[in-house]
Amino acid sequence: MKNTISQQIEIKKASESKIGQVDFENLNFGKIFTDHMFVCDFVNGEWQSPKIVPYGLLTIEPSARVFHYGQAVFEGMKAYKDDNGDTFLFRPDENFKRINKSAERLAIPEFPEEYFFEGLHTLLKLDNEWIKPGYGNSLYIRPFVIATQASVSASEADEYKFMIICSPAQSYYSGDVSVLVAEKFSRSANGGFGYAKAAGNYAGQFYPTKLAKEKGYQQVIWTDANTHEYMEEAGTMNVFFRVNDTLLTAPVSDRILDGVTRKSLIAMAEKEGIKVEVRPVKVSEIVEAAKNGTLKEVFGAGTAAVVSPIKAFGYQGDHYEIEKQEQPYADFFKKALMDIQYNKAEDPFGWRQKV
Template sequence: MKNTISQTLEINEVSESKIGQVDFENLNFGKIFTDHMFVCDYINGEWQTPKIVPYGPLTMEPSARVFHYGQAVFEGMKAYKDDQGDTFLFRPDENYKRINKSAERLAMPEFPKEYFFDGLNALLKLDNNWIKPGFGNSLYIRPFVIATQASVSASEADEYKFLIICSPAQSYYSGDVSVLVAEKFSRSASGGFGYAKAAGNYAGQFYPTNLAKQQGYQQVIWTDSNTHEYMEEAGTMNVFFRVNDTLLTAPISDRILDGVTRKSLIAIAEKEGIKVDVRPVKVSEIVEAAKNRSLKEIFGAGTAAVVSPVKAFGYQGEHYEIQKQENSYADYFKKALMDIQYNISEDTFGWRYKV
């Protein structure tokens, strides 16, 4: 699609901030939003003038195609504030590239890079007081694109809306989780769009996850759709397995999301001399490793939780506990990554982006 860039950013500030009404010591993830949001419409083959406006409801036709054909993609990012009051993003170029990759797969227009970064910088500066310092505090950032054209004909839309909303956050998951290995359901299929951060990919996970919760598990480890013999992702996260002192993780594909946290952990591991084996991981080998006690750790990796340790998993009616490791890779990687994000340690990778 044509992507003609219009003019400059317009800013409409709130008359009074609602930040004083927020209890930052007791935040529920994704429930509270900042004063402003970024909005840009795609009309007549071009992105219009981007705007920052007060956060609030949208007005759309009931026939907007996002409601009927699911053209919706999104990203997950965070902003961090160090002890000097400086604000940083973590590898935002990767999020920008991925949202456009997702959009392309759903026949949606590419968003201009300068609009993305100019809007993001302006939004974070405007709502800077919502970004609280302190290790673990952050501002969760949700860029997303939806089809807004009023029509129920079964084809891609001609009109879209790109938005960025922000939510103050603490920890996403609390404590270690138990997971159920999927034997019937899959998150995505070969030739599909599992690699895209598309809304429908996540909607399809809720039902199997609810079934797992009925059995006492918090999340599902998804297996491949063809044979259910291979581990792919855990919940909404990429997944790692530590067998002895080797890390195993599935390669990215058209089924598996190219996670920013995933690739960052692999880079840290390789820098520290930890062996990483990126290959298809069989369910049977992880079960066997659990039985012979060579399975030391399982953990998920993603933006919201960073690293989420798994304390047990279930498969074919059997339950396997994972003994807590004294020198946990999960703990090490989480601290190493967050030290970079919060400007505590040197960023030898060049991942930090100062706002």
Template sequence: MKTEEVTPIKIEKTTSSRIGQVDFDKLVFGSVFTDHMFVCDYVDGRWETPQIIPYQPLTLDPSARVFHYAQAVFEGMKAYRDDNDGIWLFRPDENFKRINRSSERMAMPVFPEEYFFEGVKTLLKLDEEWIRKGEGNSLYIRPFVIATEPSVMASPSNQYKFVIICSPAQSYYGGEVRVKIADHYSRAASGGIGYAKAAANYGAQFYPTSLAQKEGYQQVIWTDANTHEYLEEAGTMNVFFRIGDTLLTAPTNDRILDGVTRKSVIAIAEANGIKVEVRPVKVSEIIAAAKDGSLKEIFGSGTAAVINPVAGFGYGDEKFELPKMDKPYASMIKKLIVDIQYNKAEDPYGWRYKVE
């Protein structure tokens, strides 16, 4: 991360905090936001002076290109408070690199590294009271970029807005999760935008996920668009399968998001002697393993949930329940990641980033 001097961020503080109106014991993920937001506009070929202002609605022309051609990308990060009131980020350099990869794929300008990190740090310092202690508590950070030029011409915008908003969070998922393996709809196709955190990727998932939910499932495990023979992602997460004592996960490509938590799971598993195979995983292989009893676990990984175990899955008309493991890999790996995030353990990987 670069540390050279940057253009000072213009700061307008709120006159009245809303934190007293928030019940931190009954948070609904992504529905409550902190007092301030970071904004920076791209005009005439350059990013202007960044600002932090009171959280407020954006004013956009109805012809803003984001509404018509879906030029929009985002990221998801979290800030954590340790027992000594230190505030930490987890691998934010990966989020920065990925939002710029996503922007480039959507023909949008990359954002300066200095503005990104100074913006995040300054915003967190202003709203640090919103970051609560205790495992499971965090501040979800949502950077995003949208095309703002007023024009319905089918071409890339010449104006953009980079925004960062923050939302206090508790554990993302609750209860047992069951998933449906897709055999018709796809999340992404080869040569498309699957590897980018583009808004359009997520909007396209909602309909097939709603169909799965009507069948009693919470999420979908997506398969490749060409044959539906290979497993790719689970809902909004990367997905892992444990067959015997080996973890399997699909390799990243232009259809699969290069998840920050995914990379962390692989590194921690390998460091703890767990065999990991990053390779194409066939649906038929998982079905066979479920039937012969060698399929021990399925779990998703992502920023919001960290790791989310899967209790069962369906494919076609068949349904499968997974065994209850005494020492599941999912729980062990999640604890090791969370302990690093909350500064409860050593960080041999250099992933933890202190906000100072």
């Protein structure tokens, strides 16, 4: 991984910062953006010279293929500032690998590693004041690629735009959530691209989630497309079930996102001697565990939410409350992970990277 700053990135600074207009105590997730953005175009078969420019509007033709055929992938990552004012990233190599894996599945050209890391580090140094210290504060980073070629013919594009934009963030979810187990709708199917962070994967979730909200639930636990017998993901997060003192989570596949937080929690659990079973998880076994009292916890895991406890779930018209534990695994994992991210604890895994 190359972290040195290259002279090949052209930088155009904003004439005036917007930071003074931002109330950092009352942020709505993903609605405020920093002063600059990273931009790089793919033209004539190669990625052009990258630039950092003031955050602003794009000029793009209405016939750009992203609007018609959905060639768009993205990532979600965060930067954290410790009490000394130093800035850190958490496993950014995983995000880099995954955005290119997603891009490959949608026939988008791979983005160069040196451009990604040099651009990211340069951008974070330029907008460093937007990264606020304090537990829970962070800078959400959104790398993404869109097809920009002007054409409505149904094939992959020849031109693309890779960008990184950043948004100051606090906690993504407030409080525990209730979820509805999907019985009809699916997030993805075998042979599809559920493992990719493709824009279309998320668009397809909005309607079933809207229906769930009308029933009083905040999110959906997605089930397999073939039989709806197996738990897969919870909303935009990977999901864990604690039955007695064993953690269960579904294996990654072409349907399930290989979450960075997910794999981090598995590694942390194994280090702590917590039993983890990565295997297909039947809806029926979780319902039975809820009925007999052995279901101790359910929680989601993801970059934005970190660890999000689930207090109840609905299935086939029945509602199951999950009793709050005195020492929840969810609280332990969230604190242990955030302590690493905010440089408050040793990092035995080598996940933390200083900017």
